[in-house]
Amino acid sequence: MAEHLDTVADLRTWVDRLRANLPQSVDAAALGVKSKAPFQVLCTREALIWRTEELARTACNALERDDFAAAAILTRAVTENAALAWKLMDVLDARSKYPPQQLNDLLMRLLAGSGKWPEAPKPVHILDCLRKMDKKIPGVLSSYDSLSEVAHPNWWGVAGLYAKNDEPSFTTYFGRGLRGADSARGMITSAMLGSLDAFEYAYNRISDLMPAFLAELESI
Template sequence: MNVLRESLPQSIDVAALGVRSKAPYQLLCTREAVIWRTEELARTACDALEGDDFAAAAILTRAVTENAAMTWSLLEVLETRGKYDPEQLNELLMRLLAGSKIWPELPKPVHVLDLVRKIDKTVTGIMASYDRLSEFVHPNWSGVAGLYSKIDQKNFVTYFGRGLRNADSSRDMIANALLGSLGAFEYAYNRISDLMPVFIGELESLWSDKGEA
């Protein structure tokens, strides 16, 4: 968590990118906002795990998985940029940066399940982990009675509380999912940094009309 916290960016200077295309700026703005969200969610998930608040930890961890999938999608756009013309690239990046289901003037968002399914093709098992977390996130048995109740069948009494059953199993599952999602996020985040200079080098310079490099 310390590495993630120490990596939080403070700003992006669009002029410093030095190109006329908005695409690098759009992609980086999305990535940097996502790392801030990821740090907050992961830090809070760790706090919840320490307090045996497994429902909260699962909800937060599933959100971290979605962040990893979104960042992986940004990486995929960057890696396959040759498939898109400038208009298509702008549309896709704006859907990731500013998508909304409630404001019709904004782009249509990319569905998060599509992002998770896509990353699962490369990071095998992440969809299964996401589905397991969803059992805790939704008010299904795992997230309600399974977490907060235990039946004494001999005496016909049901007890309620935290950690009444399978606490170690729940903690381990959520912690492993969190670590896996953070690993996928870190890889995609850093790989974007590796590829960005090449992408920028392919684009028209801001100063091209002035004869500058």
């Protein structure tokens, strides 16, 4: 786990490790099976790690500038990536419960789901994924809710970040860090570290499950 890591420099180290391991391709033929399912799993996972690296790297940039709204929005998105990776892992782990067509349909929802185009597969609901992950990693939803308070234009994400009242003079001042930056930075950094840890676990677990999955399928 990542409890001992609590600085932006530690986040940079983690992001650097992600960037050093970004996959460049998935070769369907090299998987050696007729089923499309392993290809679907790996394409979803590899696109997710590219998205996660980009969001986490950009969140580090924002944290270094005390741009906490941007950092919270990016971190919230990384938490959603982790939840989707866990969903993918869970589907692969429970693959024997799904008939081939149902497994294909579910994997296509994870890979190509869209709420915009009617002809596309229906996307999975990310809050459902987060709720399920929270049962295995208690605190995920609470952290996500805190990030959402900053990501949305609620008090914490607007006046709480950029305004401070001076009651004796009836004056409100605006700027960054007026209420102290440590609390916001600590919350966001902790949430990012937890999300990266969860994402990495699911990513690696899929690698562990893949050989047995391939062995179950008909060869080319």
